[in-house]
Amino acid sequence: MRCTLDSIFKVGFGVELNCLEGSNKEGSAFMKAFDESNALTYGRYVDPIWELKRYFSIGSEAALKKNIKVIDDFVNQLIKNKRNLLAQNQDCHVKEDILSRFLMESQKDPEQMNDKYLRDIILNFMIAGKDTSANTLSWFFYMLCKNPLIQEKIAQEVRDFVGDKNIKYTVNDFIENITDAALDQMHYLHAALTETLRLYPVVPINGRCADIDDTLPDGFKVKKGDGVYYISYAMGRMPHLWGEDAEEFRPERWLVNGIFQPESPFKFIAFHGGLRICLGKDFAYRQMKILSIALLRFFQFKLADDTKKVTYRTMFTLHINGELPVCAVSRAAS
Numbered sequence: 001m002r003c004t005l006d007s008i009f010k011v012g013f014g015v016e017l018n019c020l021e022g023s024n025k026e027g028s029a030f031m032k033a034f035d036e037s038n039a040l041t042y043g044r045y046v047d048p049i050w051e052l053k054r055y056f057s058i059g060s061e062a063a064l065k066k067n068i069k070v071i072d073d074f075v076n077q078l079i080k081n082k083r084n085l086l087a088q089n090q091d092c093h094v095k096e097d098i099l100s101r102f103l104m105e106s107q108k109d110p111e112q113m114n115d116k117y118l119r120d121i122i123l124n125f126m127i128a129g130k131d132t133s134a135n136t137l138s139w140f141f142y143m144l145c146k147n148p149l150i151q152e153k154i155a156q157e158v159r160d161f162v163g164d165k166n167i168k169y170t171v172n173d174f175i176e177n178i179t180d181a182a183l184d185q186m187h188y189l190h191a192a193l194t195e196t197l198r199l200y201p202v203v204p205i206n207g208r209c210a211d212i213d214d215t216l217p218d219g220f221k222v223k224k225g226d227g228v229y230y231i232s233y234a235m236g237r238m239p240h241l242w243g244e245d246a247e248e249f250r251p252e253r254w255l256v257n258g259i260f261q262p263e264s265p266f267k268f269i270a271f272h273g274g275l276r277i278c279l280g281k282d283f284a285y286r287q288m289k290i291l292s293i294a295l296l297r298f299f300q301f302k303l304a305d306d307t308k309k310v311t312y313r314t315m316f317t318l319h320i321n322g323e324l325p326v327c328a329v330s331r332a333a334s
């Protein structure tokens, strides 16, 4: 989570948060407040008196208020710093991150795109981009531990496509050698990540509200205001969609002659589909691939306790319940 948060901050807002190293105190406090707010907000679903608590500002609602203040202060400072930076560098390349682009746009419509609006954009990208890739990677490594042959196939693909087999790289040098061309060639890794998302879609349930009276493709009629939900978790495991081996983790189902074959987003629904399909899909694959490549090149992973039952925790996103201790065994450099 700390790594994906660092990454979304760098790409999204041009800021080195350094949560993974823990060297940025404000960054770590912000991350803690963000995660706690997430859990406290989710708690409202099961707390019948949360509004009363909010009214009197007590218990979980008092804690939430405190955390929101930490988040707001941090994000408002970030926007202020960025504005100053943009004012100083009107014509240089500061447009490279998403926040800078929104700030440039906000000059055209400052009333609508005010600081509150920009704060919400930042938080939206964080919510969309932090826990999603991080949780998918946790499930991915869980699957690789449960399926060591698949783990070795990916490690072999890494050796085949990244860097020079005859060079003994340091970790940093090796990561420098991960090119876009190599990422594109790694069909088996792409398939294994996709297979993970089929079985463990990080947004396990999703829905929409009908704007107008409508008819679904199967003829079912919905009225304006009706909620329509789909359960991606169940859809990814339906034998009539994926075959009798739907419950099996089998990256090969996505490959024909070693080449990845995408499915319709309305069947493989992990990123949603249609006009509001995930905007960060390509970014997420890239980020997850780079991290997996770096880890699998240098380590082999095993579950610390193979007998432990691993299940999910009910949250907005599909978390592993509790921790997933793994042993990382160094691979002999070759």
Ligand code: HEM
Pocket (backbone or CB within 6 Å): 008, 124, 125, 128, 129, 130, 132, 133, 136, 197, 201, 202, 203, 206, 207, 269, 270, 271, 272, 275, 276, 277, 278, 279, 280, 281, 283, 284
């Ligand atoms: C494995 C990783 C990810 C998965 C499975 C995923 C899945 C999804 C899903 C299901 C939605 C639709 C939500 C809804 O409207 O109900 C969505 C929307 C979105 N995602 Fe992702 N996401 C991932 C990573 C990311 C990343 C890394 C970013 C940002 C860099 C991102 C940015 C967004 C944005 C901005 C939206 C809103 C799009 C819109 O409403 O037009 N996502 N994502």
